[in-house]
Amino acid sequence: MARPTKRRPDPARKGGPRRQQRDRSAGSTDNVGILPQLAQAVREVERSVQRGTATASTRTAFQVVALLVREERARVKEDAMPEARRTEQLKRLDGIATILATTAARDPSLFSLLADDAVLSPAAKTLRREMMTAAGMEVEEEPPPPEEEAPAAPDRQVVPQSVAARQLANPFLTPDFSAARPRRSSAGRLANWELIEPLLRSFERGGPASSMDLPTPTTLRTRDGRELMRHQAQLIASAGDGHRTFLLADEPGLGKTAQALLAAQAANAYPLLVVAPNVVKINWAREAELWTPRHAATVIHGDGTTIDGFADIVVVNYEVLDRHVGWLGAHGFKGMVVDEAHFIKNRKSQRSQHALELSARIRARTPRPLLMALTGTPLINDIEDFRAIWQFLGWIDERKPEAELMEALDETGLAPGEPGFYPAARKCVVDLGIVRRRKIDVAADIPARRIADIPVELDDETGRSIRAAERELARRMVARYDSALEHRRSGAVVDGIDHELVRLVARWEREEDAGGEGGNVFGMMRRIGLAKAGLAADYAAQLAHSVGKVVFFAKHLDVMDVAEETFAKRGLRYSTIRGDQTSAARQRDIDAFVNDPEVAVIVCSLTAAGVGVNLQVASNVVLAELSWTDAEQTQAIDRVHRIGQAEPVTAWRIIGAQTIDAKVAELIDSKAALAAAALDGEIADAQASADVQLEALVALLTDALEEREG
Known part of the structure; x- marks a missing residue:
């Protein structure tokens, strides 16, 4: 039978400390719970920074207040309470968050304390427990430290030797602003409007537009003579015409990998950085060899000791991105692709922050780089997840649309709430580079049935033991081959490998251990x-x-x-x-x-x-x-x-x-x-x-x- 997703029991449904905590925090009195303590603490932090005395204790209080605001916001959104009470609580939390933001603007070093992976010091942990206890909240037990704690992010940073060699070969890597467009001003008719939420809502309420207009391709072949499908050639032609940002949301099976690689070739966006899930990173290198054979690809495994620092295409998986983000940001990439881009949907996650950081550094260094986010997720599902993707593409920042999108919205002559705003706003975003095709839409382009291979790297202990077992099987057959060659009665001499004997030895191996579970095939x-x-x-x-x-x-x-x-x-x-x-x-x-x-x-x-x-x-x-x-x-x-x-x-x-x-x-x-x-x-x-x-x-x-x- 179908296995339903199991849900953990909610202790808040019964009596006990957590229920009591919620009752106190969500009661009718404003002076109980965690909010009054957060309000008092954030004012003290604000006054300290205004005086220019952001001491270690001030920084600790800033970090703890930010952490508790985040936790309390999540709790309020999930808790069962009257809607009016929920709105009031969220409004108060927003006020505290605003003070945190303005305080951090005075001392930008505080922003580092807001990161998901920021280390919580013992003093911060103690202050958090004290504030929660004073508010009558249940304080969770401190988990025991792991036997082998992972080093902090700076200690994980590596620079592969071949990358250092590339840097020495060209130590300057100066930015090239020759193709820069005049910088637009984001000020305009809508400068003071809250626009991010209306833009997101436009994909739920707006018109039918879900894919940008693409040019008619002049050819259905690559530079190396490989045949393209029409829908693939359209996107590549767009990159060739100068378009540089794409949210490529084609369904799986329509060749997004090939399109991204060929778009990079059309835009000459080399070196190109590709960030992909571990399961498909080997496939990226293989597809690069197939579609763009003139541009070498290299894959980062672990610390990257085996990579080619001079390759045109660098492929890295999300899981090891943290230790390479330093040198990747300084490598001079002219293009970046994130595959399965919904992996970065949580902007607070470490991998999302690394991807956004790399995108920002590439955009700061290279005018109009090629930026591509690949995902098969339909645009109308989980639209909030697209905040991070739009930010990666440079369409928005944390609070507002960037200049190009703002200019397009301004030209509509409409504002949120006016008739026609949502379809127009949706089209403004789509025209920045959203491309969405379904299999059924391009059925004439693709075969009715196809097999696609996804090579995966088995680089853990199990993979190493498998390769060792293969070597042992080969060694055993080689020994058997040598013994048969030495003792065969015919006396025939064969120059090189005796392929008839090879087949005979292989047949012996198969027949003697067929179906076994040991070190055989x-x-x-x-x-x-x-x-x-x-x-x-x-x-x-x-x-x-x-x-x-x-x-x-x-x-x-x-x-x-x-x-x-x-x-x-x-x-x-x-x-x-x-x-x-x-x-x-x-x-x-x-x-x-x-x-x-x-x-x-x-x-x-x-x-x-x-x-x-x-x-x-x-x-x-x-x-x-x-x-x-x-x-x-x-x-x-x-x-x-x-x-x-x-x-x-x-x-x-x-x-x-x-x-x-x-x-x-x-x-x-x-x-x-x-x-x-x-x-x-x-x-x-x-x-x-x-x-x-x-x-x-x-x-x-x-x-x-x-x-x-x-």
Whole structure:
């Protein structure tokens, strides 16, 4: 059955300290609770800064007041209280926040204390507890320190050696303002209006405009002769015509990665910085090699010791951005792309702040840089999330529209509340660079069914152990090859590698340990599947957030277990199809996925759900593990790609980079014709499976022998 998202019980629904805290804080008297203490403390901070005496204790009080205002605002918004009381409380909190802002404007060093990752000193923790206790609030227990505490942000900063070499090769990297446009003034008819909220609301109340006008492309080929789809060529032509900011919100499967890379080439926006989720960063380098082969790409792993500091395209994942933000900001980038841009929706999060900081530094250094935010999330969902994206693109700042947007709004002649303002305001934002196409809109451009590979880096301890096991398997086969070569009776001499003997050794290996779980090709593929499980589930969750229902396939139950745990942590409801289900339970889960809009994912066994199931309510399939045959893979995809499917179908294969997984994927594709011919015959299909297993071992042994002799 569909797994509902579990909710923790709310202790405020019963009696106890937290309920008492809420009663005191939300009572009818204004002089109880935390607000009076915050008001008194912020006035003391203000007077201290006005006197020019921002001592350490003043800075501590400023930070604690800001923290408690943030917490109290969240509590007031969630608490059950009369609306009038809520409005009054929020108004008082806004007054305190305004004093904090004006105080920080007098002493800008205070702004650093407002960051999400600002360290809370022991003195600040003590003051926070004292203020909460005095207000009658429940103070949570101080958690024990972790065994190995992560170092503070400055200590994590690194500068890879190759980057230092680039800086020495060109130590000046002076900004180029030759293409700068005259700076616009943001003053105008609407200068004193609150405009951010009306702009956001315009996407809920405004007209139908959801995508900017794009030029007609003059060619459907890249500079290197690769064919483009028309919708891709349109965006690239826009970049070539001089447009420099894009919120590219095409649905997954429409080639956003290729469009971004080719737009950078059209705009000559090199060096280009790409910030992407870990699960797709290897794919960015691969796509760059495919679409813009003249521009080298490098991927940052960990501290970046292996990167090429002279590359045109630098790819970094959100998780390690914090330790590289220093040198990235000074590298002289002329373009920046954030992939899965909804990752930066929370402007208080560290990764959002780093992305915004890098964008601001690039815009300050390079006039009219290329800035692209990629996300498949529909524009009308969670519109508040787009504040950070618009800020990244330079359309707004924290409080108001930037000059270009302000000028466009001013030219409408309308103000918030007037008839026609919302459609006009929406169009002003859209024209800055929002591009949104759905699969169904460009169905003529794309095939009805396509398979897209997503290579993922298994760079943790599990990944290292898998690669070590592959090396051990190769070493074992090499030893067997050498022994057979030494003792064979024919006496024949072969110059170089004896490929017939290689195949024979591979066949021995497969037949002696077929289906085992040890250090053979079967065991390794299972370990690779388990290592990929979390990454594959993360990608499926991103798809579900972007385009709706997703079908997730895996071969092994432990991989399905990891996926289901991941979806539960992400708050996604899911169904499941397993071989050990009763027919009734299986049908309930299928019905839940098909009919319940809240069930976002169905987790399927390749063997149990590969046939006889109709899941065409979805158009995206994630293959977390590789099958041994193209036939089995095709049968899985055909659960979605069926008669009656209204949209093109995309199957996303998650491939373990630098492992035998990648070779198996190549072999499956190369034998697709044989597998297709075998769809109706189990014997032929089994033969296709055996061929892939044998060829994988042959490739592993051949590579090891070539490496030894090379």
